[in-house]
Amino acid sequence: MLRIFFVVSLAACTAIASAAEPQKQPVPIDRVEVIVNDDVITRRELDERVASVTRMLLKQKTSLPDRNILERQVQERMIIEKLQAQFAKDSGMRVDDAQLDKTILRIAQQNKFPSVAAFRAKLEQEGTIFKDFREEIRTEMISVRLREREVDGKLVISENDVDNYLSNQERQEGKGEELQLAHIMIVVPEQASADKIQTYRTRAEQALAKLRGGESFAQVAAGFSDAQDALKGGEIGWRPADRLPPLFAESLQKMKPGEVSPILRSPNGFHIVKLLDRRSKDTPVVIMQTHARHILIKTSELVSENEAKERLQEIKQRIDKGADFAEQARLHSEDGSASQGGDLGWLSPGETVPEFEGGMDSLKVGQVSGLVQSGFGWHLIQVLERRNTDVSVEQKRQRARNAIRTFKSDEAFQDWLRQLRDRAFVEYRNAAK
Structure with missing residues (x-):
């Protein structure tokens, strides 16, 4: 959450009314709406996604934007999804049905359903086509793994960055608060001309005018925002005040719940932020840390998912038969920790990607995991020790x-998506541009 190559007509094979049956209505013929490199978005796909988003917005009691605005937003989202899927496939990344089934089972359990069948029945009762839901989840999984590999894995945070951040936070108020936020982002392409930048600013001004005119933030976000959460009302949830980008933090210091910021300019574009609520937070002092090591086999254009998985399975079999984990890591791991026998040191919650942390947290001390997949590839994990630490x-x-x-990841991922979009061949064949 995949490919249809140059579909001319998905419904053309259905019978054309014959002269002997003039009473039959002609069957609507599907058509290509957008060409995205060597893939397409059809009118049927677009209509189905718009219908799905409409159901979601109505369920959230969000006022619907105009049909043409909503269609444009959905279409742009689908273009980005196609591009991510193409990039993932070309670079050897995929989410197979078994991995997808595990994720859907976890979603069902998180939503307190006794089984996937019960979860599916509820979705279908609400008008959601389960097959489409599965593919949306697959698309989301691909997006998360791409972000981990192409963006998060390349970020560098220096000690000087940390010192400057802490120094800045000491000068700010509200260090013990969490803020519930929603935002609208108008993305500005990297090489945009002055005229184009003004066009995007005008669009941001139009969004702000609608907000000040009384339209709901969720409705305006759905109609104007280029952010991934646009169709979810722009809500980004609760964020610690001391983890916000300075651009947002300075404006939010002066705001009361319910207020909307002026237009904020960042390297990625224009932002409008709404403060939904504030609450105090208690900072824990004692946390559980895990000392772990791992073996990583990466996937790439040359190494498929299955090849990486098979290589790691062979390594696991050797370890299960008594081979030394550290020695196997030195010989085979493709992570920077290989020279240390895969040793990652003491890890605090949030230091590793969710898939890795989830696999690690499920292990007992001394236990070796099964094969764990993340955006970086396939891992074997062993927990060496655990401790409660005053940190x-x-x-x-x-x-x-x-x-x-x-916030570096958020900005870098938006920039990566923008570059992916700028490099692509996209041709609009009909309306909703």
């Missing part, structure tokens, strides 16, 4: 690293 000072620095990583 008052180090935790403060780690929280700063996580905060810097979060």
